[in-house]
Amino acid sequence: MRFGSGxxxxxxxxxxxxxxxxxxxxxxxxxxxxxxxxxxxxxxxCEKLPKEAVTKLPADLAAxxxxxxxxxxxxxxxxxTHFGAFPDNGVRATFSAATIDGKQGDAGAGSFFTAxxxxxxxQADLDAxxxxxxxxxxxxxxxxxxxxxxxxxxxxAMTFLVIEPAADPFWVFPMTDKGLGSPAFFVVSLAALNxxx
Numbered sequence: 001m002r003f004g005s006g007x008x009x010x011x012x013x014x015x016x017x018x019x020x021x022x023x024x025x026x027x028x029x030x031x032x033x034x035x036x037x038x039x040x041x042x043x044x045x046c047e048k049l050p051k052e053a054v055t056k057l058p059a060d061l062a063a064x065x066x067x068x069x070x071x072x073x074x075x076x077x078x079x080x081t082h083f084g085a086f087p088d089n090g091v092r093a094t095f096s097a098a099t100i101d102g103k104q105g106d107a108g109a110g111s112f113f114t115a116x117x118x119x120x121x122x123q124a125d126l127d128a129x130x131x132x133x134x135x136x137x138x139x140x141x142x143x144x145x146x147x148x149x150x151x152x153x154x155x156x157a158m159t160f161l162v163i164e165p166a167a168d169p170f171w172v173f174p175m176t177d178k179g180l181g182s183p184a185f186f187v188v189s190l191a192a193l194n195x196x197x
Contacts, residue, residue, distance in 0.1 A: 036078070036079070038068050038070055038075065044071050045069065053153070054114060055067060058116065060165075061118040061148070062079065064078060064189075065079055066078070067116070071109055072106070072109060073112065075095065076095045078093065082188065083188055083190060084187040085185060093172070093185035095150060095158060096108060097112050097152045098111035101153075101156050111152060112152070114151050114153050115149070116149075117147070118149075120146060121162075129161075129179060132179050144163075145161060147160070147161065147162070148160040148161075160173060160175060161180060168189050169188035172187060
């Protein structure tokens with residue numbers, strides 16, 4: 001799954017809201033309790049996946065994210081205490097191992113993640129990003145940054161930049177060889193959504 005590069009500029013000027021020096025998520029309706037899990041009729045026991053499949057996330061990533069095993073392949077998205085969505089349409093931010101490997105529908109059965117890498121985005125990483133996409137300095141410099149990589153059994157990977165993951169809400173951008181891509185998505189806790197109702 002590839003996202004168009006250079007779209008970070010459009011996101012910076014249109015989709016993101018600059019509020020008090022922080023990136024704020026647009027207002028969204030709080031989802032109903034229990035609606036954050038995939039539908040029960042597509043879930044399968046994770047024990048059915050091959051032993052190379054990684055079904056547990058690192059603790060700091062599991063604080064806001066989850067992975068589910070489905071009959072169409074393993075998926076990654078925000079967990080049951082958080083909501084992740086694309087700001088322009090409110091669609092849940094869900095990433096499928098099958099889709100990352102270019103598979104659709106039933107062809108995705110058996111697709112899974114082999115690693116979830118969630119590490120600090122180093123100063124060297126930031127310097128390299130700013131060299132190829134300098135406009136993103138506005139949303140990255142001086143902020144806590146994490147790199148998230150989803151690796152699949154098809155040998156593909158999708159990499160994201162997570163900005164201020166301890167904030168509520170925070171933003172996640174796909175990364176491309178030309179810098180930050182789009183669409184970015186935001187993650188917000190259900191507690192914060194309910195407080196703001």
